[in-house]
Amino acid sequence: MAETEFHQTQLASIGAKFQIAGTFERADVIPSGHINTTFAATYGDAHGQSRRYLMQSINRHVFSDPIAVMRNIEFVTQHLKTTFPDQINLSLVPSIDGAFWASGDDQSVWRCYDFIENCVAHDAVTHADQAYQAAIGFGNFQTQLSSLDPNILLETIPDFHHTPKRLQRLIAAAKADHAGRRGSVLDEINAITSREKLAHVLIDGMQNGHLPLRITHNDTKINNVMMSAATGHAVCVIDLDTVMPGLALFDFGDLVRSAANQAAEDERYLSRIEFSKPFYQAIHAGFMESAGSVLTEHEVKLLPISAMVITLEVAMRFLTDFLEGDVYFKTHREGQNLDRCRAQLKLLESMEQALSC
Ligand code: GN1
Ligand code: MG
Numbered sequence: 001m002a003e004t005e006f007h008q009t010q011l012a013s014i015g016a017k018f019q020i021a022g023t024f025e026r027a028d029v030i031p032s033g034h035i036n037t038t039f040a041a042t043y044g045d046a047h048g049q050s051r052r053y054l055m056q057s058i059n060r061h062v063f064s065d066p067i068a069v070m071r072n073i074e075f076v077t078q079h080l081k082t083t084f085p086d087q088i089n090l091s092l093v094p095s096i097d098g099a100f101w102a103s104g105d106d107q108s109v110w111r112c113y114d115f116i117e118n119c120v121a122h123d124a125v126t127h128a129d130q131a132y133q134a135a136i137g138f139g140n141f142q143t144q145l146s147s148l149d150p151n152i153l154l155e156t157i158p159d160f161h162h163t164p165k166r167l168q169r170l171i172a173a174a175k176a177d178h179a180g181r182r183g184s185v186l187d188e189i190n191a192i193t194s195r196e197k198l199a200h201v202l203i204d205g206m207q208n209g210h211l212p213l214r215i216t217h218n219d220t221k222i223n224n225v226m227m228s229a230a231t232g233h234a235v236c237v238i239d240l241d242t243v244m245p246g247l248a249l250f251d252f253g254d255l256v257r258s259a260a261n262q263a264a265e266d267e268r269y270l271s272r273i274e275f276s277k278p279f280y281q282a283i284h285a286g287f288m289e290s291a292g293s294v295l296t297e298h299e300v301k302l303l304p305i306s307a308m309v310i311t312l313e314v315a316m317r318f319l320t321d322f323l324e325g326d327v328y329f330k331t332h333r334e335g336q337n338l339d340r341c342r343a344q345l346k347l348l349e350s351m352e353q354a355l356s357c
Helices: 003-015 066-083 128-144 163-176 182-193 196-207 248-259 277-291 297-301 303-323 336-355
Strands: 023-030 037-044 050-057 109-114 214-216 225-228 234-237 244-246
Touching (some): 003 023, 003 050, 066 109, 128 225, 128 248, 128 277, 163 196, 182 336, 196 248, 214 248, 277 303, 303 336
Antiparallel strands (some): 214 244
């Protein structure tokens, strides 16, 4: 069976497990994201009207307990829906059993959302205003969850932003050298290990109680916020897989990594990668405007360095995966994880020059 035909059959059968009115018409792959497999499924009703749903198969290799992931998402989406009913919120479609997920024949775990129409997600930023809007979106998300006890949520990937442990994992992967690639990345390993001190800044602040634990998104890439196609304004934060207890600085840092630079995350021409101070200032302004009222003085002080820590951490993760044989992040070409790592390191250097004072 051709792949597209297989997808139509598979998605029609998954869709039947959710409380969706109408008849399945077709499913289209949405190729973004490095972890899950995502489709837009279109259903038609008797009046000739179509409605779309977002269906995702949760990556079981990355999320060992997908039901815990869904419990976190259910909690957060319900809170946003009931507390902020006038905004557009991510909304889960219940399964026919009344849960918020359904399993496929192959033990896959699926969820279904109402599709957020008339919006776009940018993979890279072209104007400072997009960076500003993304910061408004993630900052509002942070503020709207700030009254909740973070311990309500489960830690679905332990030590997700524990940068020193990520560094130890990289060193172990280099030592084991399963894919036989260590010899080709000595410069990158050295660039990362020489920044060990930087890796400790956020986690030390969390462990010594100087930085408060909050409910955070933890994956605040620019393409995880939907913007209105008409106005460009931030509409809704998506991809809540990693919503967990964390630091506001994880979210600010990862947004700067992905939005204060116009190049792609895997850009091979390193001369095209440059940290943009104006985009950074737009992100800072947007985050302060939307989350400044809940941030502590110490958090605000560490905003610039958080961008460097998270960029270093993501460089480590891409390099670890390259050394382990590309088993975690989806790749579409040979060496893509190494290209991603090199791009992060170039961005980090450029950040260090612009932000260190
Ligand atoms: C992954 O799913 P996606 O593509 O939004 C990853 C993030 C990384 C990001 C790097 C669960 O996010 O942590 O920062 O790739 N998600 C997970 O692009 O590991
Ligand atoms: Mg994700």
